[in-house]
Amino acid sequence: MTALEKTGEFNLIHRFQRIIPRGTYPPIIASIGDDAAVYEPTLGLSHVITTDAFIEGHHFDFRFYTMKDVGYKAMAVNLSDIASMNARPMLATVALGIPGSVSLESLELLYEGLVEVASTYGVQIVGGDTTRAPVLTLSITVVGEASKAAIVYRNGAKLGEKICVTGVVGEAAMGLDILQHDVDPSSIGHEVFQHLTSRHLRPVPRFDFVKELNKAGVQPSSMIDISDGLSSELHHICNASQCGAVLWESYIPIPDDCATQIKSPRLPIDYGLNGGDDYELLFTASSEVLERISSDLYTEIGEVAQHDILIRRVDGTLESLKAEGHDHFR
């Protein structure tokens, strides 16, 4: 184990540079090693930019996460914000705050996690900052691009459109409960254990869905990624679009019920509505748009309405849907 005091800041930056592959797109004129990175915008495209912090003890816990998981997830959740704008990610900067106990070798693992995700989606890590911090702190900024007309915001949902979601919602929160309650893998089956925990530790930004949209040449009217829970994200879309919504409980793609085995008091539908960290995409679209994209990639779960945000329960009753997803301060 090599202490960072022995390595020094500049050697550390050189070690990172060796791990980070040089990409070819966008044209990078200067990368790590100058005061700023320099790149060439592609003619005619708009840029999108997003920043998310990922902080030890708040977003992740070394009881469950390897260093590589930390790097992986920090990059994946940032890229997910670019996916939710229907854009293509280009480059990232990484500001790293490092406690004294962290070795050079474990930081290299962290970088391998970052690079694994970045490479998968064609993102170049072009710069950043390394400094001391009381807990491991990552702050990643990603810049992406898209044609102005293709970018999808939160505020375009229109009355009568369908509300849809990619994948299954609630599995990541269930995976976290499994880790936190120290569930024995054999009690729920190794495959289920592996699937649910990796949904929490290694979320997949849904660029496969973004590609499908681009291939079909259509856009949702609004879109958001589910980081804080379906109910909260739906409220964001409805607030921004000044509309209401009705969800059909029975249509929501939720995890299979292994809550009893994991001794959780939560029902699968509660995980699905209020569990965060799935990074699936929640979107609204007209039937005409939906006809153009593969129905394997999404599920219709409701409809845009005039005012209230409601859920029709399995028993037919109509209830107000509260935003009960994660709030970082409550």
Added chain:
Amino acid sequence: MTALEKTGEFNLIHRFQRIIPRGTYPPIIASIGDDAAVYEPTLGLSHVITTDAFIEGHHFDFRFYTMKDVGYKAMAVNLSDIASMNARPMLATVALGIPGSVSLESLELLYEGLVEVASTYGVQIVGGDTTRAPVLTLSITVVGEASKAAIVYRNGAKLGEKICVTGVVGEAAMGLDILQHDVDPSSIGHEVFQHLTSRHLRPVPRFDFVKELNKAGVQPSSMIDISDGLSSELHHICNASQCGAVLWESYIPIPDDCATQIKSPRLPIDYGLNGGDDYELLFTASSEVLERISSDLYTEIGEVAQHDILIRRVDGTLESLKAEGHDHFR
């Protein structure tokens, strides 16, 4: 004092939005309130991007800094990296990690500090992230633009060119010593006290010098901002440019000697060579380039040489110049 638990994350973001003025350039299509901000690159210009973290206990200390100072300096040091590329800053994102003890009102002061600097230099704060953290943690990313030909890197220094620096170097480190040693302002004079401490707390990114360069239509061959100390930054330029240097000690613009009053064992020249946080610009240029810009804005302090990095002391002796500026890990 309003606790953040009472406010909630989304109200907090709304409060910030009220403090942040909307600018007009570059064209911002979407700002805070979506998954990412969207902007239009200006035709024909290259982009520069830089990220710096600013962490309580490491970069700043609430014994000396007000919340407004923290916001001010975090933004100023990031913009300085854009100045050192000879570029124009456009927009910034701010990732904020907030300990439980911080009130809503003090966060608004922090934002006022951020906005004060951003507005001065025409920078729009377009997005970010707020989350919990054990200590106050800011990570700011700034995107700027410039014509490809105008951008100045670290690696262009050429044999025989002059080495120059803007302003006075070492005052910020002296200011920090004054704060840390609890020096009585009357012992060094209130004006000197005020000047030196504000050099530490409120550094000024040297866009006045960048403007002068643009007005004259010339560029330095290499440039860097002095965050870690003149000696270290000169080593960066020489390493990147594969050259040496000779500094003339007697020419270096150092602070007046009040080290005895502040009971510091350091000489003014030591502050000048190895004190960080000045955010002055160190650059190399030919005599022809220097003739075109106002000599009020810079001082010639040496010459680019073949191999070694040397300093000619006041007594005429030639010594090797060590990089003794700040290293975040040593």
